[in-house]
Amino acid sequence: MGYVAVKGGSDAIHHAGELVEFYRVKEGTTPLEVAQISAQLRLAVDKVIGEGGLYAPEYAAIALKQAEGEVFEAAFILRAFITTLERRYYAEPIQTREMFIRRKISASFREIPGGQVLGPTRDYTQRIMDTAKVNETLEDMKAFLQKFESRLDKNHLQEVTTYAKVIDLLKREGLLQSVAGDEDRTLKDITREAIRFPAPRSARLQMMSRAETGGLMALGYSSMRGFGSDHPTVAELRYGTVPLRIKDPGGRIRYVGKIAVTEAEMISMKKQSKKGEAPLYGIGYGLCFGQNDTKAICMGILDRTMRAPDPSSPPNDQEFVLYHTEGIESMGFTNHLKLPHYVTFQAGLNNVRAAVKRSTQNVVTSAPTVTTQPAVTP
Amino acid sequence: MSMQQHPWLLRVENLTKIYGEPGPDTLSKTGPSFESNICPDTDSIVACADVSFDLYPGEVLGIVGESGSGKSTVVKLLCFDMEPSVGNAWLRPYMDGAVDMLHVSGQQKRFIRHHLMGVVYQNPRDGLNFRFSSGGNIAEKLIMAGHMHVGRIRERASFLLEKTEVPIRRMDDLPASFSGGMQQRVQIAKAIANHPPLLFLDEVTTGLDVSVQAKVLDLIRELQQELGVAMIVVSHDLSVIRMLTDRTLVMKNGRVVESGLTDQILQDPQHPYTQLLVSSLL
Amino acid sequence: MTPYTKYQSRYNFAFIDESTKKEIRRKLLKAIAIPGYQVPYSSPEMPIARGWGTGGLHVTLSLIGKEDVLKVIDQGSDASVNACNLREFIQSMTQCQTTYDTVDATLIQSRHRITEEALREDQIFIFQVPQPEPLRSVERYEFKTRQMHGEADYAKMWVSLYESFVRHGDIMLGAGYPVKVNGRYIMAPSPIPRWDIPNLSQAKTLYLFGAGREKRLYAVPPFTTVEPLEFEDVKFNIEQFGDQRCYKTKYTRAFLDELYLDDGSRMHVVNDSNFLDKLEAGAEVNPFFNPYLAKIDL
Numbered sequence: 001m002g003y004v005a006v007k008g009g010s011d012a013i014h015h016a017g018e019l020v021e022f023y024r025v026k027e028g029t030t031p032l033e034v035a036q037i038s039a040q041l042r043l044a045v046d047k048v049i050g051e052g053g054l055y056a057p058e059y060a061a062i063a064l065k066q067a068e069g070e071v072f073e074a075a076f077i078l079r080a081f082i083t084t085l086e087r088r089y090y091a092e093p094i095q096t097r098e099m100f101i102r103r104k105i106s107a108s109f110r111e112i113p114g115g116q117v118l119g120p121t122r123d124y125t126q127r128i129m130d131t132a133k134v135n136e137t138l139e140d141m142k143a144f145l146q147k148f149e150s151r152l153d154k155n156h157l158q159e160v161t162t163y164a165k166v167i168d169l170l171k172r173e174g175l176l177q178s179v180a181g182d183e184d185r186t187l188k189d190i191t192r193e194a195i196r197f198p199a200p201r202s203a204r205l206q207m208m209s210r211a212e213t214g215g216l217m218a219l220g221y222s223s224m225r226g227f228g229s230d231h232p233t234v235a236e237l238r239y240g241t242v243p244l245r246i247k248d249p250g251g252r253i254r255y256v257g258k259i260a261v262t263e264a265e266m267i268s269m270k271k272q273s274k275k276g277e278a279p280l281y282g283i284g285y286g287l288c289f290g291q292n293d294t295k296a297i298c299m300g301i302l303d304r305t306m307r308a309p310d311p312s313s314p315p316n317d318q319e320f321v322l323y324h325t326e327g328i329e330s331m332g333f334t335n336h337l338k339l340p341h342y343v344t345f346q347a348g349l350n351n352v353r354a355a356v357k358r359s360t361q362n363v364v365t366s367a368p369t370v371t372t373q374p375a376v377t378p
Numbered sequence: 379m380s381m382q383q384h385p386w387l388l389r390v391e392n393l394t395k396i397y398g399e400p401g402p403d404t405l406s407k408t409g410p411s412f413e414s415n416i417c418p419d420t421d422s423i424v425a426c427a428d429v430s431f432d433l434y435p436g437e438v439l440g441i442v443g444e445s446g447s448g449k450s451t452v453v454k455l456l457c458f459d460m461e462p463s464v465g466n467a468w469l470r471p472y473m474d475g476a477v478d479m480l481h482v483s484g485q486q487k488r489f490i491r492h493h494l495m496g497v498v499y500q501n502p503r504d505g506l507n508f509r510f511s512s513g514g515n516i517a518e519k520l521i522m523a524g525h526m527h528v529g530r531i532r533e534r535a536s537f538l539l540e541k542t543e544v545p546i547r548r549m550d551d552l553p554a555s556f557s558g559g560m561q562q563r564v565q566i567a568k569a570i571a572n573h574p575p576l577l578f579l580d581e582v583t584t585g586l587d588v589s590v591q592a593k594v595l596d597l598i599r600e601l602q603q604e605l606g607v608a609m610i611v612v613s614h615d616l617s618v619i620r621m622l623t624d625r626t627l628v629m630k631n632g633r634v635v636e637s638g639l640t641d642q643i644l645q646d647p648q649h650p651y652t653q654l655l656v657s658s659l660l
Numbered sequence: 661m662t663p664y665t666k667y668q669s670r671y672n673f674a675f676i677d678e679s680t681k682k683e684i685r686r687k688l689l690k691a692i693a694i695p696g697y698q699v700p701y702s703s704p705e706m707p708i709a710r711g712w713g714t715g716g717l718h719v720t721l722s723l724i725g726k727e728d729v730l731k732v733i734d735q736g737s738d739a740s741v742n743a744c745n746l747r748e749f750i751q752s753m754t755q756c757q758t759t760y761d762t763v764d765a766t767l768i769q770s771r772h773r774i775t776e777e778a779l780r781e782d783q784i785f786i787f788q789v790p791q792p793e794p795l796r797s798v799e800r801y802e803f804k805t806r807q808m809h810g811e812a813d814y815a816k817m818w819v820s821l822y823e824s825f826v827r828h829g830d831i832m833l834g835a836g837y838p839v840k841v842n843g844r845y846i847m848a849p850s851p852i853p854r855w856d857i858p859n860l861s862q863a864k865t866l867y868l869f870g871a872g873r874e875k876r877l878y879a880v881p882p883f884t885t886v887e888p889l890e891f892e893d894v895k896f897n898i899e900q901f902g903d904q905r906c907y908k909t910k911y912t913r914a915f916l917d918e919l920y921l922d923d924g925s926r927m928h929v930v931n932d933s934n935f936l937d938k939l940e941a942g943a944e945v946n947p948f949f950n951p952y953l954a955k956i957d958l
Contacts, residue, residue: 009739009741009744012741013741013748076705076709077707080705080706080707082705083675083677083706084671084675084676084677086677086679087679191702191704192683192702193700193701194700194875194876195875196700196806198803319800319802328705329711331710332711332712332714333711333873334711335711336709336710336712336790339712339734339771340734340735340741340742341735341772342917342918343735343736343773343853343915343917343931344735344772344834344835344836344853346853346899347835347851347853347899348832348834348835349834350834350899350900351830351832351833354830354900355829355830355832358828358829359828359829484807484810484811485812485813488811488813492815507819510819510823511826513826514819514822515819518816518819521815521822522815526892527892527893528891528892529893530893550826
């Protein structure tokens, strides 16, 4: 069948797949263990569960291995996997006040209840290439662990649990804007129905929670830089684990495990429409699976900006933000340009050729008289 | 007046627009006697209130006032650009004037807007689609009225552009490349495309050079005489009102403070604010 | 190590879980009840990338049963890579029969073409749709286009056709020429060539459209009038191939692909791969017929 531009489709696909596999294994290195990926590529796994929208670190690690470390692709594999799963319960809302904290910082105050807890972060390190990593051995890792654990005071561990939040301080002082009465508080499940505009806040937050980190960052950044006007402060950024509970068919609330999340509460002064009204702080909320400061913070910024609609600033425009930060969709569609388009292209080509012919024959004039094309009337 | 023996074309009653949450005393605590349209209790803003009038076929009504007086709001409410807080309006050619046009479906409003009204805005960007050619802008109006013959659409468009003194060779150009005066003339051509019985002109010469202003005003006057269309002309400029209108409403702080024949108002203004306006004209 | 059994996947028939399939079928019924109206739906993620036919897959997978005979085409070809990929996926998830033969198929999923052979009452034809919103070119906001459809406010769309004529002497819309369905909704027929547009109207088959990324389903039920947008004096027309014929079969009344040979010369060949096979084999064919085709000499 040598008549189609793309021939032998099935064979070609299988061969391409084999080549992918070949490139992965041709160097003869030892296979990556999923446990290694989970542990040593922890942040990649976190990104995949966050953008995939499924809290399944182990499956995310498998997906990362399968996708040769391509995070977009791994998140996509995880998303497709969700479709095959039967959905039995909706979780009860998680309470981040119950968070077992691993990291907790505030940029708004020098001291906060419980203190600033830096936790695991690279924020204050120099990004200098650590060439020593080349020669890292299992013994090095063990030695580090031994030294690290010997310095821990086991009696103090249980004290690092939950704290009051920074926003509570502002609320107590009456500086925090309560959620406005005209805010649409309908609860939507964006995995069960298509988003409609204007979208309620529940849908916006869900979309962003699964959105692509880089997309959120680009738009959040643009708002601070001037294409928009929101430049908020981090009231509090937390990373830690929260208990997850479901209601069983008998109506009993049951603990099913805990998940690690990053939560950002961003504050900025809310524009007041009425004169003499107090200029309160408004909150922008970000929450995502795993540890991903950038995503939670930018989600917080965009939560604020979208609540002040302004079509002239992309970050303040719901449709712009939500449609274009959805990583799985953007990636799929931009890559579909690689599919054959010869019929579609031919249809346009036909028009262009005809128009070029007409223009060389000078048929089109801007005079008011109309040169009607020979029309086919069905 | 002989005009008043005819049935009205447009009847407006209690047209009111309030921004924000009004309180029980909002209307009684705002207006010209308070020199303010902001409610002291609730901070709500009374853009216009209790505006009522009749407009007769072929009549030209002026609404004059300073900025913030509510004159443009009246027009925006009547051409459905904004929703009124309170008020009713009936247009004779729509359901024989029996149905309040301010409280019908969006689809009906669009029908009225495109078949029975024309609007010319101060800013041409509000009245013209800058992504379409000037001919395309006129075509939009004609298509909405059901014209589906490109040849006849272009004939009508060139007729209208000729009428409004826009060179026909510019018909297929984008209005963004036109001068301000020419953009206004395209807007006028678009507004009158479907022979509407009613035309709204909102500060149409504001922002134009004086010489261009005079030409546009001449054009409007000629078109009015030729087509016999009723007009509501909004302007802060009493000389525009004097040149174009038969009857005038004077607005201040969202209320009508004086109304009557334009000549009479100019010769014998009653309200102190009108007197101030007239004296500044002379 | 985690025991091996934990990762043994057992997928539901046709991949998607049953409650979601039901939801998609309910939305399809709504779409059929309001021809040309875009119905929002859940659009679950597929293992195929967004923009690669997920909407078509949703429709196919929610409808397909074990007895169905499936045909998948991409740009007219059964053997195109994406068609192969989708066909293999659906087949592996359902064990259904597949075919290249248009006549044998009960379900046909297609990207950007309708078959040259006429479709029947007992067949369902499923389009993959990249952009379901015909008004997107004149209005970028979803919120507004929904309102425009609701109020049948289509003047902007018409002006864009007028503008195209003024600039170029013709309506320059190629693939995906907008149509009016049942005298009411303007609909994007998916990027099929204009050649296929007349075959949407008063057809015997049920046409279903799935736009996965944009999460919309719509339908043209059998025997529904579908009219391309045209003016009284500027008419819609299908692609003109002049005096070109298929170099293999000398056939003219089919959409032709252009082939460039190594020496830069150009030839034409029938695009629909199954139709071409049949012509070459001298088999009996029963093509669509419409007034536009009548103008083309055989």
